[in-house]
Structures are given as C-alpha cells and as structure tokens.
Amino acid sequence: MKKYCFGVDVGGTTVKMGLFSTEGELFDKWEIKTRTENGGEAVLPDIVDAIFGKMEERGIRKEDVEGVGVGVPAPVNEQGIIKDSANIGWGYKEVKREIEELLGGIRAEIGNDANVAALGEMWLGAGKGCSDMIMVTLGTGVGGGVITHGKVIVGANGAGGEIGHLCVNSEETERCGCGKKGCLEQYASATGIARLAGKYLEHYDGQTLLSSKSISAKTVFDAVKEGDKVAVEIAEKFGRYLGCALANLAVITDPAVIVIGGGVSKAGPVLLPFIEKPFRESAFFANQDTKFVLATLGNDAGICGAARLIIE
Known part of the structure; x- marks a missing residue:
C-alpha cells in the first residue's frame, strides 16, 4: 500500500x-x-x-x-x-x-x-548522497542549515545553523537587522552585496558598468560576467567574508559539500570561485577538498525538506 x-x-x-x-x-x-x-x-x-x-x-x-x-x-x-x-x-x-x-x-x-x-537539498538536490553538508541561502538575508550524519543541527533554542549572524567584522559600525554589528548577512546577502557596491561607488569616479542609481546583487554579478573590474573587486570582497566564515564553520562540522542557494545563487557558476578561493586559503588542511556546488531544487527545496522531516 x-x-x-x-x-x-x-x-x-x-x-x-x-x-x-x-x-x-x-x-x-x-x-x-x-x-x-x-x-x-x-x-x-x-x-x-x-x-x-x-x-x-x-x-x-x-x-x-x-x-x-x-x-x-x-x-x-x-x-x-x-x-x-x-x-x-x-x-x-x-x-x-x-x-x-x-x-x-x-x-x-x-x-x-x-x-x-x-x-531538501541533501535528500533530492545538490547534496544528494552526502550526510554531512552545509547549505547557505543568500537572499534578502543569509540563512543556512548545517547537517551532520544526516541530521540538521537544531540546538537548544532552535537557532542552530544561523550562519548569517556569524560575526565577520568586529570593526563594523552599522547594525544588522538582528541588532548586532558585523554579521555575515551585512556583506553576503543580496542586500549586503548591494551595500558593499554602494559604499565602493561612493568613493569611485572611474569607469564601471555599475550605476549607483540601480545597484543590486544581480547587477554586480552581471557586470562580473562582463569583466568589469569594479564589480570583480566587490565580488571578491563579498567572497572573502563568506569564504572565511565557511572555513571557520567547516573546522567544526567537517562537511563533504557546501551548497550555495538563494536568489544570489542564480548568478550561476561564476559565483563559486569568489567563495572557494578565500575558503581554501583559510581552511584547515583537512577541509581543503570540501566540494562547493550550487543548489538545484530552487523553490522546491523547502517542500522537499519538510517532507523529509517525516520520513528521515
């Protein structure tokens, strides 16, 4: 039946x-x-x-x-x-x-x-076959899920895997939406990337495909694809924050794969080298070969993972 x-x-x-x-x-x-x-x-x-x-x-x-x-x-x-x-x-x-x-x-x-x-991504998507993985969702904020031995880390208060609120810059003066300062979300989310670009363009008057009037994560990575030097520098800054944060997390959880999802991941494969390079430069030797992949389930990841809660 x-x-x-x-x-x-x-x-x-x-x-x-x-x-x-x-x-x-x-x-x-x-x-x-x-x-x-x-x-x-x-x-x-x-x-x-x-x-x-x-x-x-x-x-x-x-x-x-x-x-x-x-x-x-x-x-x-x-x-x-x-x-x-x-x-x-x-x-x-x-x-x-x-x-x-x-x-x-x-x-x-x-x-x-x-x-x-x-x-969902572990069960039916980009992490299929891996029981130890980290997923980062880069959208309006930065979300995440940390899975070890096939189980999500939930924690005592249900806040396990809140990757976006790792502190990555103790010198930050502006506050994150959570009320703290220097959170990864301030630099690696779609809004964070736009913020990095806006700050860069405030002090730049050279040639670039980017316009301070219409900055978004999409316009940054579209310009990266065109070889725009300013966009590449902004992407490298974003990647350093995210790559180093993931290297710190990897030394705790030792994932086989790191899955990058969320709206920013729609930039495609061009995104991954900006994250992988600083990750490998910072990672503990045992984590050097951690695989990076883009999420594949898109908007279906949530329903797939929710169903998995029942049958895991």
Whole structure:
C-alpha cells in the first residue's frame, strides 16, 4: 500500500505545499496565500484545509498519510515551539501541537525553513548522497542549515545553523537587522552585496558598468560576467567574508559539500570561485577538498525538506 506525506514551506506571502510518496516522489505541488492578519491565526487552519482538500481530491485516507512536515521562518525547538517569527504574525506558538490537533491524528514535524531547505537539498538536490553538508541561502538575508550524519543541527533554542549572524567584522559600525554589528548577512546577502557596491561607488569616479542609481546583487554579478573590474573587486570582497566564515564553520562540522542557494545563487557558476578561493586559503588542511556546488531544487527545496522531516 502506497504511503504519502506532505511538505509545507511557510513564507510571508505564500505557503508552498507538496504531496510526496514516502519514497520521495513528488506527485503534486501548489501554493496558498499566507494570511498574516490577526497574528497569523488563519495560517495553520488554511494549511490543514488545503491538505484535507488534496486528500479528498486524490482519494487519500488518513491512515495512508505518514505525516506533515512544516518549515517556518523562525527558530524552532525540538518540541515544535517558536518564540517569535519574522513575517507571519506569530509570537510564541506551539506549532506542532496546534497543527496536530487540527490534523486530527496525523503526525506533524516542524523545522526552521532554512534548515528544512538544507534537508531538501541533501535528500533530492545538490547534496544528494552526502550526510554531512552545509547549505547557505543568500537572499534578502543569509540563512543556512548545517547537517551532520544526516541530521540538521537544531540546538537548544532552535537557532542552530544561523550562519548569517556569524560575526565577520568586529570593526563594523552599522547594525544588522538582528541588532548586532558585523554579521555575515551585512556583506553576503543580496542586500549586503548591494551595500558593499554602494559604499565602493561612493568613493569611485572611474569607469564601471555599475550605476549607483540601480545597484543590486544581480547587477554586480552581471557586470562580473562582463569583466568589469569594479564589480570583480566587490565580488571578491563579498567572497572573502563568506569564504572565511565557511572555513571557520567547516573546522567544526567537517562537511563533504557546501551548497550555495538563494536568489544570489542564480548568478550561476561564476559565483563559486569568489567563495572557494578565500575558503581554501583559510581552511584547515583537512577541509581543503570540501566540494562547493550550487543548489538545484530552487523553490522546491523547502517542500522537499519538510517532507523529509517525516520520513528521515
């Protein structure tokens, strides 16, 4: 008898959902709106309604569902409890208990969205076949997931793998969104790269393809592809911050592979040498051969990893 599970990736705008077999076959995927009003009170009921709707549509019985995995944009402890969330309206919330009550007997497992995306890439993506890996997601912020022996490092407060808040510059005077100064996120996120470029162009009046009026991570790496020297220098600075941070992390976790994902990774293979070179210059000798790859699952990483929470 075929068994099923659901993978759910909760975002600030939409909730991505997938129906999987427990062997890892993705049968269907869809999205629903994330209703964040009134403290996000409708988010979990909407998810459960969508799951029951899909089960009815496909003739799936409750006893055929192994469980529902959910990734949320917040630190989550092993009991499935969050203390606060970034953009879905939740404060303290016992996510696992609440959604299991709504599901009426179907098991649920909850994880941080970046950790869950890392699980997805390990299971079905760029890290397939590797049980020890680090994933870094370079988007508006810098997220991450650290996996050892096939298990995500969660930590006592659910904050394991918050790579973006490694301190990489003790001289920084501006604050990160977390309130601290010198976080990796300030230099390696999409907004961080644009910030580096803006600061560079403030003091540069030579020739460059970059314009201070329209700076983004994309324009920087588009200019890198054209051989623009200024863009290359900005990319090298970004790469030093990220590569050295990953070298420090690698000496603790000893990954077989480091997966680079998020919107910035859409720059493609041109991105990797800027990270690899400073990594290898800084890395402990035993970590010198760590492989770097780009993520392959894109927006499906979250639903895949959430499903993996059920069947790992």
